[in-house]
Amino acid sequence: MTHATPALVPGWPRLRRILFYVGLAAILLWFLFPLLWMALTSIKPPREYYASPPFIIPAQPTLDHYVTTITQMSVFTQMKHSVIIAVASTALSLILACFAGYAIGRFKFAGRVDIALWILTLRIMPPIAMSIPYFLLLRTFGLIDTYAGLSIIYLVFNLPFAVWMLSAYFQDIPAELEESAMVDGCSRLRSFLIITLPLTIPGLVSTGLFCFISSWNEYLFAVIFTRSQAVTIPVMMSEFLYRGVEWGPLCATAVLAVLPVFVIALAIQRNLIRMMTFGAVKG
């Protein structure tokens, strides 16, 4: 153990150790209780979540709210919209970013760093500023409330992100590997496809999954540019709130909405920090 990570050594006074765990429990409670409460409410009958004193643990757990949200509120339809839009936008971003990221990560050329930084700074633009011209443009092309419209718009944050991440991943693959394949007679394209690309797959997967999460969670563009045919999960939930849908079905929907992103986030947790900081913190 280094100085920077002092061990909770057996020599520690017992009281101090107990106090440490109490503090840790308090931190966990603060960050997890709200999520836990959502999950618990989703399986409580209404008389339990509208009771005082409230039931912490459901006395008569029920899956009724899940049945309601699936059968009456067609949550899977909105989930399908969310999946289609997120997958389309992610796939487009990854394909384009493979080329661009490879160019920036592999070649030295005039303007390389400038182009890379410029692509990154596009993210500074506030989404609301883009939403106004987007609205008029989408209307002109008849793309309001369509999968295509929202998928294209999500490129505005997914593409710069993917280019930036992938160029770092490509840069980490030694050029010598490709060069030796090229000496052996491979074309550049072939050596890219059989050597570099397979080595970059973990990076591609993490980047893609993170694009998926960003698209899945996005709300501002979705609420402005969808009406009924392409309504995504977050928009559906905000509409529930306005329509005064009860807590039970609301929480059941919310659980279904966050479950995919939690699973993905835990799967890529080692790369999460790299993703969330545009590679600035490697983690």
Add this chain to the structure above:
Amino acid sequence: MRSIPLPYLLLLPTILVIGATTLYPFFYAVYLSLNTYDPTLANPLHFIGLANYGQLLFQDLEFWHSLSVTVFFVVVAVGAELLAGIGIALYVNRAFVGKRFILPLLYLPMIATPVVVGLIWRMLLDPTYGIVNYMLGLFHLGPFLWYSSTQAALPTLILVDFWEWTPFLFLIVYSGLLALPEEPFEAASIDGAGKWAAFRYLTLPMLRPALLVALLIRMMDAFKVFDIVNMLTEGGPGNTTNVLTYNIYLKGFQDFDLGYAAAISLVMFVIILLVTRVLLRQLRWQENFR
């Protein structure tokens, strides 16, 4: 085609897509901001030069109110998140039982769909049935109107943002701590430096780059806050939580005053740009590229 060097050729599709999805809309927004927009007319745009900007900067009290609400939100929320993030990172930076399973759980709030975050807190803070008011009631406090009273609405939004994004700061600081070299700390302790001195003169300076990144990203995002505002307060009560993005959203998509909304959004963009430039220059991000 061979006349274009390969790297530029590879970049071309991306540049074209960025041009179509970002540059063109940006200049379109600039053009819009020089017009009034009246959706009832066959030709809704009417050129008025810089009049929108004149009105915005010199007459529109709502804009200035909105800006000050946003700045307050950003400074308090991000400041609190930074301190708590550092505190928690230092706290858990030791061996303890179940660490491998516990720490990833702390990331969940920042990954959760922001709309869901707003929803959960709306439920927790519900004036009548919310668990928070019930708990406080046990101590004869409240009931408080967390998101529906003029005094509490903005602090409540800050609280929710704090819950959602402290994990981000924590994650960055924590991985910064893990990457610290051992030698300087050993040398310092041999020289008799105390814990505080080691933190102040070793840990903090070495974490500086990571902290700057965290601040940059978080400030940018907090400045654009929308989702939790829409879910909890809708800019109200009155205009107490009418942050910039919400203000523009109302002007643009409820009043359909698109020209004016575009003008506000461009002013907002310039403000973010100025703030981030200062931080970006400190960062020297281009060092990512050898």
